[in-house]
Structures are given as structure tokens and as C-alpha cells.
Amino acid sequence: MSMDNVWIAIKQAAVGAARDVLYPLLDPVLPAWITPERLMMFASAVISVVSILVIVPLVMMYLTWAERKVVGRMQNRFGPNRVGWFGLLQPIADAVKMLTKEDIVPARGDRFVHLMAPVLILVPTLLVYAVIPFGEGMIAADLDIGVLYFLALSSVTTLAVFMAGWASRNKYSFLGGMRAVAQMVSYEIPLVIAAVVVVMRVGSLSTVAIVEAQAGLFGWFVFQPWGLFAFLIFLAAMTAEANRSPFDLPEGESELVAGFHTEYSGMKFGMFYLAEYFSALAQCFLAATLFFGGWKGPLLPGWIWIFLKTFVLVFVLFLFRGTFPRVRVDQLMGFTWKFLLPLALTTVFVAGLTYYLPPVPGWIVGAVLLTGTFFVLMLPNRRVTLVRRACRLEN
Amino acid sequence: MTATPLSWILLLSAAMFAIGLFGALSRKSAIGVLIAIEIMLNAANINLIAFWRYLHMPSLTGQMFVLFSITVAGAEVALGLAIIIAVYRHMRTIHVDEITELKG
Amino acid sequence: MNQWLFVLLALVIVSAAVLAVTLRNLIHSVLSLIVVFLGTAAVYVGLEAPFIAAVQVLIYVGAIAILLLFALMLVRAKMGQPTPHVTGSWWLGFILASALFVILAAAAFGIDRPAPPAADVPDVAALGTDLLRQWVMPFEAASLLLTAAMIGAIAVAIELRRQSRRSAP
Numbered sequence: 187m188s189m190d191n192v193w194i195a196i197k198q199a200a201v202g203a204a205r206d207v208l209y210p211l212l213d214p215v216l217p218a219w220i221t222p223e224r225l226m227m228f229a230s231a232v233i234s235v236v237s238i239l240v241i242v243p244l245v246m247m248y249l250t251w252a253e254r255k256v257v258g259r260m261q262n263r264f265g266p267n268r269v270g271w272f273g274l275l276q277p278i279a280d281a282v283k284m285l286t287k288e289d290i291v292p293a294r295g296d297r298f299v300h301l302m303a304p305v306l307i308l309v310p311t312l313l314v315y316a317v318i319p320f321g322e323g324m325i326a327a328d329l330d331i332g333v334l335y336f337l338a339l340s341s342v343t344t345l346a347v348f349m350a351g352w353a354s355r356n357k358y359s360f361l362g363g364m365r366a367v368a369q370m371v372s373y374e375i376p377l378v379i380a381a382v383v384v385v386m387r388v389g390s391l392s393t394v395a396i397v398e399a400q401a402g403l404f405g406w407f408v409f410q411p412w413g414l415f416a417f418l419i420f421l422a423a424m425t426a427e428a429n430r431s432p433f434d435l436p437e438g439e440s441e442l443v444a445g446f447h448t449e450y451s452g453m454k455f456g457m458f459y460l461a462e463y464f465s466a467l468a469q470c471f472l473a474a475t476l477f478f479g480g481w482k483g484p485l486l487p488g489w490i491w492i493f494l495k496t497f498v499l500v501f502v503l504f505l506f507r508g509t510f511p512r513v514r515v516d517q518l519m520g521f522t523w524k525f526l527l528p529l530a531l532t533t534v535f536v537a538g539l540t541y542y543l544p545p546v547p548g549w550i551v552g553a554v555l556l557t558g559t560f561f562v563l564m565l566p567n568r569r570v571t572l573v574r575r576a577c578r579l580e581n
Numbered sequence: 582m583t584a585t586p587l588s589w590i591l592l593l594s595a596a597m598f599a600i601g602l603f604g605a606l607s608r609k610s611a612i613g614v615l616i617a618i619e620i621m622l623n624a625a626n627i628n629l630i631a632f633w634r635y636l637h638m639p640s641l642t643g644q645m646f647v648l649f650s651i652t653v654a655g656a657e658v659a660l661g662l663a664i665i666i667a668v669y670r671h672m673r674t675i676h677v678d679e680i681t682e683l684k685g
Numbered sequence: 686m687n688q689w690l691f692v693l694l695a696l697v698i699v700s701a702a703v704l705a706v707t708l709r710n711l712i713h714s715v716l717s718l719i720v721v722f723l724g725t726a727a728v729y730v731g732l733e734a735p736f737i738a739a740v741q742v743l744i745y746v747g748a749i750a751i752l753l754l755f756a757l758m759l760v761r762a763k764m765g766q767p768t769p770h771v772t773g774s775w776w777l778g779f780i781l782a783s784a785l786f787v788i789l790a791a792a793a794f795g796i797d798r799p800a801p802p803a804a805d806v807p808d809v810a811a812l813g814t815d816l817l818r819q820w821v822m823p824f825e826a827a828s829l830l831l832t833a834a835m836i837g838a839i840a841v842a843i844e845l846r847r848q849s850r851r852s853a854p
Binding site for chain 2: 687688691692695698699701702703705706707711714715718721722725726729731732733734736740741744745749750752754755756757759760771772773774775777778779780781783785786789790792793794795796797798799803806807808809812815816820823827830831833835838841842
């Protein structure tokens with residue numbers, strides 16, 4: 187029995203136990219509306235939820251460790267290496283620090299909104315893990331509208347960022363919050379359109395159907411021209427949605443103190459920190475599902491493949507952080523509205539066009555059209571230098 | 582474990598609509614009025630989906646209607662807020678009972 | 686949908702709506718409005734319309750609520766204003782709203798149909814197909830409307846910036 191089936195076997199065992207052991211045991215005490223089927227459904231859901239809530243934070247904790255190590259090495263220094271071998275206990279030290287710090291609320295701030303913002307940012311980022319297929323048959327909820335559910339919940343975090351910036355009654359928080367909201371709202375559009383390209387070709391919003399449609403040796407969507415460009419757009423938009431470098435202007439340490447989470451300390455800051463990493467990890471999982479074939483791959487069990495693909499994407503995010511300088515706010519907005527959005531629309535068009543053309547000429551036509559559009563779109567996006575802006579100010 | 586009677590859902594949407602109407606008629610701030618209008622729109626949408634579910638299910642008319650209603654609501658809020666901001670810049674107030682002159 | 690679950694949702698929605706129209710602090714009012722939107726999305730899920738529920742969250746919570754908050758920020762809605770937040774004739778609105786509720790409730794009580802089985806629900810693919818076959822005209826009209834709204838909003842906002850720059854020293 188391979189590892190693939192262990193989780194499914196656990197689930198079946200739990201469901202069977204609910205039906206055969208738990209229900210007869212509790213039967214005299216339960217009200218009439220709790221039938222055996224409902225208890226089985228409940229047991230199945232509990233297993234899914236508990237496994238997500240245990241594994242995802244664990245993975246995320248060591249992701250933070252990995253990021254600090256990788257970025258440290260890129261900056262020619264060791265990462266954390268004091269706490270435990272190779273700094274492996276660093277995430278635990280961070281968690282203890284966050285739990286024991288004093289919780290400071292600004293005196294004139296809006297207490298209720300200040301409290302609600304971390305909650306509102308964390309809950310949706312955990313809810314989206316329900317539609318990610320971690321392996322064959324290993325999904326918490328195979329919704330008909332999986333991708334749309336994911337995208338809808340990702341857009342709720344924008345609200346929480348605004349609330350955090352507003353409630354702190356602090357110029358830096360406020361400015362950071364405004365910038366973050368403008369950035370997240372603008373980058374949501376290419377993100378959604380890139381996801382729509384894949385949904386359009388597959389014909390279904392269900393993540394399981396999308397993975398099933400990428401069967402075969404070169405069946406991953408990233409090997410198609412429209413898939414590759416959609417992936418690149420998705421990558422850029424995902425980096426901006428998660429407020430990570432090079433798009434981390436809202437929380438840029440050198441610019442805005444800490445942006446919208448300046449006035450947060452202790453566990454509330456911990457929740458913002460968690461939400462940022464959960465969100466980035468979830469988007470990488472979605473990218474692996476949409477473009478890289480999810481859990482499909484030869485030899486190894488499915489869940490290893492999807493984790494491998496996701497970790498490669500997360501490593502790419504770490505590389506971005508260590509390499510690129512921070513993008514200025516007008517460059518940020520120009521990038522999405524004048525470059526990513528037209529490119530995304532062209533990708534949708536090309537994906538539709540190549541559906542009707544035969545495979546090989548379609549691939550060539552698609553590749554040529556998209557590469558052409560890419561270079562054409564670089565023309566209106568040449569750098570606006572500071573000299574030109576100074577001249578405009580004089581007039 | 583019976584299903585919800587249709588009348589209960591219609592009651593909810595009637596209550597929401599009445600609350601929204603009260604807000605639209607009594608709020609002083611123009612944005613408060615917009616908030617109340619959004620509540621009214623949501624009430625109407627719930628009504629549409631309820632009738633779709635209980636009466637017309639195989640056809641998708643109810644859902645289509647709601648889809649377009651949500652779209653139009655989005656456009657209306659965007660434009661309404663742009664106009665409110667324009668009025669604010671001109672008259673320095675958004676209280677509906679102080680914006681009484683057409684001359685700008 | 687289970688009736689007690691629906692009653693719970695209805696209570697949440699109605700209380701949030703009441704808060705939304707009566708709170709003095711407009712930011713809190715918008716937050717209650719967000720609860721109304723989320724509750725409505727939950728009702729849609731219970732009524733076998735998950736796509737509409739997701740669209741509701743995506744558009745209402747993810748865009749319209751943020752737009753309202755941005756506008757509040759731009760007109761500098763202060764917290765805890767001493768001035769009254771309802772107009773002088775609010776009692777008239779209350780009477781009219783109550784009368785409307787009584788009429789609608791009276792009409793609603795007579796209607797009771799059994800719900801068709803959930804297996805008959807058309808799926809999301811049927812929605813997509815219908816949108817581009819039977820409903821293509823409203824679809825195109827909606828896209829035209831959105832374009833016009835976008836252009837109009839930008840036109841209203843931009844013109845003012847030029848005016849204010851000219852008037853500023």
C-alpha cells in the first residue's frame with residue numbers, strides 16, 4: 187500500500203469507525219437528526235480539516251526557516267543557525283516570541299477593527315486549502331467551483347489589509363494600507379485572467395478536473411505557449427498579491443516602517459505573518475495545480491509530486507526576494523495595468539485560437555503571437571526617468 | 582429535518598428590503614444611503630434565487646438575472662461613489678440635506 | 686436547506702443590516718454590510734447556487750466593500766461625529782419601511798411550494814453555455830455598461846484633479 191493510499195485508508199477507517207463503532211455507542215444519547223450518514227460525513231470532514239490544519243502550518247513554519255536560509259545564502263551570509271542544528275528550531279523560537287510579546291493597541295485607534303483585521307486575514311487564507319488536490323483523491327472538498335472559490339476568498343484578504351491600515355491611526359500604516367489595497371486590487375485582475383485561461387481550456391472550474399486534464403508526458407499546461415505565458419502572469423500577480431518582494435512596497439521596511447502592520451505586536455502580528463506565508467503557499471499550490479499538472483508525475487506518489495512542484499515555486503519566490511530591488515509604486519501600477527493585463531487578454535485570445543487549430547501549427551502560431559505581444563508591450567513600458575518627470579513638474 | 586419553506590426566505594428578503602429602505606430614506610450621509618441601497622439590492626437577489634430554486638430550477642433564468650444584477654450593482658456603486666467624491670470636492674459636505682443647490 | 690440553519694443565517698443577516706443602517710461610524714457600518722454580504726452568500730449556497738455565492742463574495746466583498754471604504758477615506762469620514770447621523774424626517778422613513786414590510790410579508794405568507802429535488806440543479810458548465818448562447822445579448826450589454834461606468838468614473842474623477850491643480854497655488 188503506497189503512501190498515496192494511506193490518507194484515503196485513514197479516512198475510510200474513520201468513516202467506518204463512525205458508522206460501526208461511534209454511532210451505536212452514542213445512539214441512546216443522540217437526537218434523532220444525527221443519522222449515521224451525517225456522522226460519517228462529519229468524521230470524513232474532521233479528518234480532512236485536521237490534516238490540513240496540522241500539515242499546512244508545519245510546512246509553512248519550515249518554509250520561513252528555508253526562506254531565511256536561502257535569502258541569507260544569497261546575501262553571502264548564513265541564515266539563522268543559533269537555535270538548534272542549522273537553526274531548525276528558529277520557527278519555534280519565533281512562535282514563542284510572538285506569543286509572549288505584549289499586545290499593544292494604539293490609544294486612539296479603532297479597537298474593534300484593529301482586533302478584527304488579523305482574524306479576517308487569516309481565516310480566508312486557511313479556507314482556500316480546502317480545494318487544493320494534494321494527491322489522487324486527497325482533496326478536502328471537491329467543489330464544482332473550486333478555482334472561483336479560491337479566487338473569491340483570496341480577494342477578502344484585501345479588505346483585512348485596509349482595516350489594519352485604517353484602524354491603526356498612524357500615517358505610515360494608513361499609507362501602507364492604501365498602497366497595499368491598490369496593489370492587491372490591481373494585481374487580482376491578471377491573476378484571475380491567467381486562471382481563467384486554464385479554466386477555459388479545461389472547461390471546468392473544479393481543481394480535480396483541471397489536474398485530470400493534464401495527463402500525459404507533456405500534458406502539463408506550462409508546456410503550451412498560452413500555458414507558459416499564463417503561468418508567468420500568474421507568478422508575477424501572485425507575488426504582488428502576497429505582498430512579497432519585489433512588490434512589497436506596502437510593508438517595505440526601509441520605507442514605511444512596517445506598512446499596514448506597523449502597530450501590531452505579539453500574536454496579532456503573528457497572524458499577519460502567518461497569513462502572508464499561508465497565502466503565498468496556497469497560491470503556489472494553485473499554480474502547481476493549474477499549470478504544472480498537480481499531483482501527476484511518473485514513479486513517485488502524487489502527494490510528493492505536488493509538494494515538489496510547490497516547493498520549486500516557493501523557491502522561485504525566495505529567489506525573487508533575494509535578487510530584485512523593490513519596485514516603486516508607479517512602476518508597480520504601470521506594470522499591471524499596461525503590461526500584465528494586455529498580455530493576459532492576449533493569452534486568453536491565443537488559448538481560444540489554438541483550441542481550433544491543429545496541435546503543432548497551433549503551438550507555433552500561439553508561441554509566435556504571444557512572444558510578439560510580449561515584445562510589443564514592452565514599448566509603452568519603457569522606463570520613465572526622473573529627468574523627464576522633473577521637466578513635467580516645471581511646466 | 583425539513584427544508585426551509587419558501588415563505589421564510591421571502592420574509593427574510595422583505596425584511597432586508599424594508600431595512601434598506603429605511604436606511605435610504607433616513608441616512609444623512611450619501612455613502613450611508615449607498616450602503617442601504619446595497620442592502621436592498623441584495624434582498625432582491627435573494628428573492629430571485631429563492632424563486633429560481635423553488636419554481637424554475639432546470640432553466641437558469643434566476644441565476645442569470647442575479648449575475649447581471651450583481652454586475653449592475655457594481656457599476657452603480659462605482660459611479661455613485663465617483664459622483665459623491667465630486668460633490669464633496671465642490672461642496673465640502675456629503676450630507677444629503679445640505680446639498681440643496683444645483684448651482685455649483 | 687435545513688430550516689434552523691436558515692433561521693440562524695436570517696437572524697445574522699437582519700441584525701447586521703440593522704446595524705449597517707443605524708451605526709453612526711460609517712466604517713463600522715460598512716463592516717456590518719460585509720457581514721450582510723457574507724450571510725447572503727451563505728444563503729445562496731444553501732439554495733443550491735454556489736457559483737452565485739462565489740461571485741457575490743468576489744464582487745461584493747472583494748470589490749464593492751473596498752470601494753466604499755476607499756470613498757469613505759477620501760471624503761474623510763470622521764469617527765464619532767457629534768452631529769446627528771439621520772435626517773430630521775427619519776420617522777417618516779420608518780413608517781414607510783414598516784408599511785412596505787407588512788405588505789410584502791402578507792404577500793409572502795401565502796406562497797408555499799415544495800422544493801424540487803436537489804439533483805435537478807444545473808451545474809456551472811450549463812451556466813457558462815447559457816451565458817454565451819441564450820443570454821449573449823445581456824452579456825454584451827453588461828460588458829458595454831461596465832466599460833461605460835469605468836470611463837465615466839474616471840472622467841468624473843480626473844477632471845476634478847486638473848481643476849484642483851489649477852486652483853491650488
